[in-house]
Structures are given as structure tokens and as C-alpha cells.
Amino acid sequence: MVFSTLTLWPCAKQTTSPSSSADPFEPTPFHALLFGAPVKLLLYHTFHVLNSLRSAPIPSEPPIRVVCISDTHTHIPNDVPEGDILIHAGDMTNAGSVAEIQAQIDWLCSLPHREIVVISGNHDTYLDPRTRPSLSEEQRAGTLDWKRVHYLQHRRLSLTVAVGSSTLPPDADARTHLLANQRHRRIRIYGAPQIPACGPMSVHAFQYPRGRDAWSETVPEDVDILVTHTPPKHHLDLPLPDGMGCEHLMAEVKRVKPTLHVFGHVHWGAGQMVVWWDRTHEAYENGMSIKSKWSHGILNPRLWWNLVRVGYRGVRGLIWDKVWGGQGASTIMVNAAQMHGNTGKLGNAAQVVVI
Structure with missing residues (x-):
């Protein structure tokens, strides 16, 4: 493992498949994806565009x-x-x-x-x-x-977190301030x-x-x-x-x-x-997991079927969210x-x- 003042590699270089870039920790150029994995590229962007239009999860109280x-x-x-x-x-x-x-x-x-x-x-x-x-x-x-x-x-x-404080009038006594601050989660x-x-x-x-x-x-x-x-x-x-x-x-x-x-x-x-x-995410995950060794996935019916499912289910989920205010189980993922x-x-x- 070699570190320099200019470059830090997260891990030793490797190649995961013929379709991957030389270094899998570097983004694959768009033109290479367009040629090597066009259906997956469309699946990825369809899912993320529809997903980005949905409302954020409602925080619990106190947030x-x-x-x-x-x-x-x-x-x-x-x-x-x-x-x-x-x-x-x-x-x-x-x-x-x-x-x-x-x-x-x-x-x-x-x-x-x-x-x-x-x-x-x-x-x-x-x-x-x-x-x-x-x-x-x-x-x-x-x-x-x-x-x-x-x-x-x-x-x-397991943590008990003291959260925030309430807005109090300037003349509130110390005990009132103490009680107002006792919001825990x-x-x-x-x-x-x-x-x-x-x-x-x-x-x-x-x-x-x-x-x-x-x-x-x-x-x-x-x-x-x-x-x-x-x-x-x-x-x-x-x-x-x-x-x-x-x-x-x-x-x-x-x-x-x-x-x-x-x-x-x-x-x-x-x-x-x-x-x-939900089923939108299920279709996305299924489609992204498909490995097509020939025709770059263009002739793979399972891949196209999951793309259709992401579009159809994603629009249904978006309508349920925006029209009816529905929110199911979710996880916020953070890199x-x-x-x-x-x-x-x-x-x-x-x-x-x-x-």
C-alpha cells in the first residue's frame, strides 16, 4: 500500500469484471456505461429521478x-x-x-x-x-x-439524547427553564x-x-x-x-x-x-443485480421487465405520496x-x- 501527498487509494486496485473501469473505486465514464450497460443506466436514472420526487420521511418527536x-x-x-x-x-x-x-x-x-x-x-x-x-x-x-x-x-x-429547548419568556425562572429543556429521546x-x-x-x-x-x-x-x-x-x-x-x-x-x-x-x-x-425498490434491486454477459443487457427481457416495473411502481408510489400523503417504511441512507x-x-x- 502506497500513500502519497497527492493521492489516497481507498484500497488496492482491482478489477471486478470486464465492464468495470480499471479502478473500481473511480466512476466509470458515462460513454462507457452508455455502451456497456445502457439498460442498467436507464434503470438507475429512472429509479433515482422518481425517488427524488417523493417527500422526505417525517421525523419523530422530538426530532x-x-x-x-x-x-x-x-x-x-x-x-x-x-x-x-x-x-x-x-x-x-x-x-x-x-x-x-x-x-x-x-x-x-x-x-x-x-x-x-x-x-x-x-x-x-x-x-x-x-x-x-x-x-x-x-x-x-x-x-x-x-x-x-x-x-x-x-x-x-442505547443513548438517551436531550434534544433542543423550548422558547420561554425572558422572566422565566431557572426551574422553568430546566423543565422546558427536559425533552429526551x-x-x-x-x-x-x-x-x-x-x-x-x-x-x-x-x-x-x-x-x-x-x-x-x-x-x-x-x-x-x-x-x-x-x-x-x-x-x-x-x-x-x-x-x-x-x-x-x-x-x-x-x-x-x-x-x-x-x-x-x-x-x-x-x-x-x-x-x-416498496415494490419500486424491489424492482430496482432485482434489475441492478442482473448480470448480462452478452448484448450488454439490451436483449435481456428480465432487465427490461424490471425497468418497466420501476417506472410503473415508481409513478404509483409518487401519486400515493403526493395525492394521498402516504409514507411507508423507509431508511435514509448516507454515504x-x-x-x-x-x-x-x-x-x-x-x-x-x-x-
């Missing part, structure tokens, strides 16, 4: 403002918005030494957020006992002081760092062979916020042509349906979207990567979600 960041890679962002909970979804560091991790912890603890939650990423080498020996003695020296940071490694956390968070392999197993932390199921029945069913380092398959993970996320994580998210799912790892996928657990692509420089804004 909680969650600030999401990831992939800071030893850098310190200049602008971290205020909020009730701050979540860092891994890759705090480059080399993963104790000193690098501690520097990030110290910075996180200096922020004003009421609660701070952190998981590991594949670059946070020291935190995985299997990859720790790859560090030099100097890099392993010392111990970590997590201070007020909640570090989750396959662990569930219980939030359950689960964090897990494992990712599909993308580099040497002895160096990159918490990896499992791509395609292996490392997720089924691992996430508690009552979780409000799920924090992982890898994205779910075909969601904010450079989904075209093949997607860099994990299909087994996608199935687990679908089973649990958390209110919020925060992740990072794929820098170019930064952003957020709402997944409505919170701060790194701008693989430039080695921060450039993506922190993601803010109200749940």
Missing part, C-alpha cells in the same frame, strides 16, 4: 439532528455542522497507527455535539487484532483513550466495521472475502441507526456497472429497516438518499465520505439528517 462524517484519513474538516449526535463511519486514518487514531479522537472530542459515535474503517489498522502486526513497533506504541467517544465494534449502544445505534475485501488481508482491517455473507442476522432488529463502513450494494457505492457495496449487507438492512444507515468507504458515492421499502474521490484531500460536505 434529532444527526451529523454524519467518514473517511477523514487524518485530516480535520474545517466545517462540521452542529447537531445532537455526530457519527464517524470509519477510516479516521491512513496508516492506522495509535498516534493517528488518538489525534482523530482528540479532535472529535473537541466538537460540541452531545454524543459522538465512531466505528473503524479498513485503514484504521490498529483496531483490528488481525492487521495490527503489520504496523511497526513505533506505530503500535501507546494506548488509546476514547474519552467521551462511543466506539462501536459489532456493538449496540431514546436512540439505539449499532456499529460494525467489516467490508468486502479490497486489498491485502494482512494490512486492511476487518475484511472478508467479497461475496461471503458476513452480515445475516448480525444487526439487532430494534436499531434506529446502523453504522457500517461499507455501503450496501447498489446504493451510493458507484452502483454502475457492478457496485462496490455488499449484497449481504443490503439484505440485512432490508430485514432490519433502520431509520438511518450511515457508511462511507466509496468516496465518490458521497451523498444521501431515501430508500422506500458520509469526506474525502473528495481519491485525491487525498477533503472536499465533500458533512451530511446532516433529521430523524
Whole structure:
């Protein structure tokens, strides 16, 4: 693994299929997708256009403002918005030494957020006992002081978050102010760092062979916020042509349906979207999972059928939303990567979600 001052690769380069770009962590050019996967390209944009027109999920009461960041890679962002909970979804560091991790912890603890939650990423080498020996003695020296940071490694956390304050007249006494401020909400968070392999197993932390199921029945069913380092398959993970996320994580998210799912790892996928657990999404997921080895999918009837289903079901869902005000089960998905692509420089804004 080589790091330079100009470029930071999230993992060692690899090729996932003949249709992929040379580096699967770089976006495939539009013209290559238009030639190599035209039906999937149409499916992807049809789904996302219809999905973007739907209303946002209605927050619970009292609403909680969650600030999401990831992939800071030893850098310190200049602008971290205020909020009730701050979540860092891994890759705090480059080399993963104790000193690098501690520097990030110290910075996180200096922020004003009421609660701070952190998981590991594949670059946070020291935190995985299997990859720790790859560090030099100097890099392993010392111990970590997590201070007020909640570090989750396959662990569930339950928080009682004090939210906001009521508007009171200037002459209100101290007891009235105290009572008015007592608005609390219980939030359950689960964090897990494992990712599909993308580099040497002895160096990159918490990896499992791509395609292996490392997720089924691992996430508690009552979780409000799920924090992982890898994205779910075909969601904010450079989904075209093949997607860099994990299909087994996608199935687990679908089973649990958390209110919020925060992740990072794929820098170019930064952003957020709402997944409505309906037949539109089912058709999108089915279509994106189809692999056509001939005719680039143009003659694949299953792919075209799922495209038609996305259009038909998506319009029905949009009408149900806008005319009848209907909202079903949903999950807000956030790729919170701060790194701008693989430039080695921060450039993506922190993601803010109200749940």
C-alpha cells in the first residue's frame, strides 16, 4: 500500500469484471456505461429521478439532528455542522497507527455535539487484532483513550439524547427553564466495521472475502441507526456497472429497516438518499443485480421487465405520496465520505439528517 501527498487509494486496485473501469473505486465514464450497460443506466436514472420526487420521511418527536462524517484519513474538516449526535463511519486514518487514531479522537472530542459515535474503517489498522502486526513497533506504541467517544465494534449502544429547548419568556425562572429543556429521546445505534475485501488481508482491517455473507442476522432488529463502513450494494457505492457495496449487507438492512444507515468507504458515492421499502425498490434491486454477459443487457427481457416495473411502481408510489400523503417504511441512507474521490484531500460536505 502506497500513500502519497497527492493521492489516497481507498484500497488496492482491482478489477471486478470486464465492464468495470480499471479502478473500481473511480466512476466509470458515462460513454462507457452508455455502451456497456445502457439498460442498467436507464434503470438507475429512472429509479433515482422518481425517488427524488417523493417527500422526505417525517421525523419523530422530538426530532434529532444527526451529523454524519467518514473517511477523514487524518485530516480535520474545517466545517462540521452542529447537531445532537455526530457519527464517524470509519477510516479516521491512513496508516492506522495509535498516534493517528488518538489525534482523530482528540479532535472529535473537541466538537460540541452531545454524543459522538465512531466505528473503524479498513485503514484504521490498529483496531483490528488481525492487521495490527503489520504496523511497526513505533506505530503500535501507546494506548488509546476514547474519552467521551462511543466506539462501536459489532456493538449496540442505547443513548438517551436531550434534544433542543423550548422558547420561554425572558422572566422565566431557572426551574422553568430546566423543565422546558427536559425533552429526551431514546436512540439505539449499532456499529460494525467489516467490508468486502479490497486489498491485502494482512494490512486492511476487518475484511472478508467479497461475496461471503458476513452480515445475516448480525444487526439487532430494534436499531434506529446502523453504522457500517461499507455501503450496501447498489446504493451510493458507484452502483454502475457492478457496485462496490455488499449484497449481504443490503439484505440485512432490508430485514432490519433502520431509520438511518450511515457508511462511507466509496468516496465518490458521497451523498444521501431515501430508500422506500416498496415494490419500486424491489424492482430496482432485482434489475441492478442482473448480470448480462452478452448484448450488454439490451436483449435481456428480465432487465427490461424490471425497468418497466420501476417506472410503473415508481409513478404509483409518487401519486400515493403526493395525492394521498402516504409514507411507508423507509431508511435514509448516507454515504458520509469526506474525502473528495481519491485525491487525498477533503472536499465533500458533512451530511446532516433529521430523524
